[in-house]
Amino acid sequence: MNAVPERLTSKPSWLITQLATHARRLAADGQAATGSGAYHYRVLATLQEFGESSQIEIARRGNLDRSDVVAAINELAEEGFVDRTADPADRRRNLVRLTRAGTQQLRRMDRVLDKVQDDLLEPLSPGERATLIRLLTRLLVHHRPDAVGQLSR
Amino acid sequence: MNAVPERLTSKPSWLITQLATHARRLAADGQAATGSGAYHYRVLATLQEFGESSQIEIARRGNLDRSDVVAAINELAEEGFVDRTADPADRRRNLVRLTRAGTQQLRRMDRVLDKVQDDLLEPLSPGERATLIRLLTRLLVHHRPDAVGQLSR
DNA sequence: TGCCAATGTTTGTGAGACCAACGATAGCGA
DNA sequence: TCGCTATCGTTGGTCTCACAAACATTGGCA
Secondary structure, rough: OOOHHHHHHOOOOHHHHHHHHHHHHHHHHHOOOOOOOHHHHHHHHHHHHHHEEOHHHHHHHOOOHHHHHHHHHHHHHHHHEEEEEEOOOOOOOOOEEEHHHHHHHHHHHHHHHHHHHHHOOOOOOOOHHHHHHHHHHHOOOOHHHHHHHHOOO | OOOOOHHOOOOHHHHHHHHHHHHHHHHHHHOOOOOOOOHHHHHHHHHHOOOOOOHHHHHHHHOOOOOHHHHHHHHHHHHOOOEEEEEEOOOOOOOEEOOHHHHHHHHHHHHHHHHHHHHHOOOHHHHHHHHHHHHHHHHHHHHHHHOOOOOOO
């Protein structure tokens, strides 16, 4: 009754894109309560792990377009989660850093996203989860080394 | 230099969504030459495997919104790939069926998408590919049984 | 007969990933 | 030192995918 063409369900690209849509939904549902979204999380995470950065650095490290970084930082700054100041050493750049409130927001989002991972992988055993992560990582390293922190040579 | 926050790369949801973006790009690149897109493929595949259908059936089987089916079928009909006629037995419904040209278009898209699967899984051995497909399918069956042709309750 | 449900359709929204262009500023080679 | 080129932030788009709201037409049914 609810059959889906085998042409679709047999394709890895179908499995991956459909699962990605579901993962995004889980994340969006959880993040709704935090008031920030996926782009905001990438910015906050980048700042936390690498410290004060220019917007272009945030874009490269978080795999974002620099124009999207502008919008995300506008919103984060408005809520007091980041601090944006002109770089005195290079007036083309802004220096962005996490505030205390931003660090707390990141922690909130971390909790939410950790739960998302659990929900997402729920049906798999720990060993299967590790296998899946390993295979997915290999594919991503192969296709988009820059999205996994690999030097693209 | 191109480091990515470990907070991101360690999350399955990151791996899956980033890989999905890449898969969509591969598919879009390949499909550009065919003139049809992902929604069109879902419609054509559904018609081929289940035969003449109403739009609501196409929507349910191809996991599409019925309003998106309207647009896709408009475009497919304009190119002569499908045929849309009012159902004499239920005038609320349209009966949509594949034309000869539509069958050929589906074959073209199949070839493109088969190559996409190969590109996508390239770094994995046949055994690893099977493992990945098995794990992804289990996750999707668990979270969105309707997207894999499973009865949802 | 009168009401509710199903179907197709129109219109719109929001997220995510991009792209092009522009002004200001730096850096560098002649 | 001058002039060219590159970089950075910013603005203002585009496109795809997923989905929600509302409406008219038609069927089914109490």
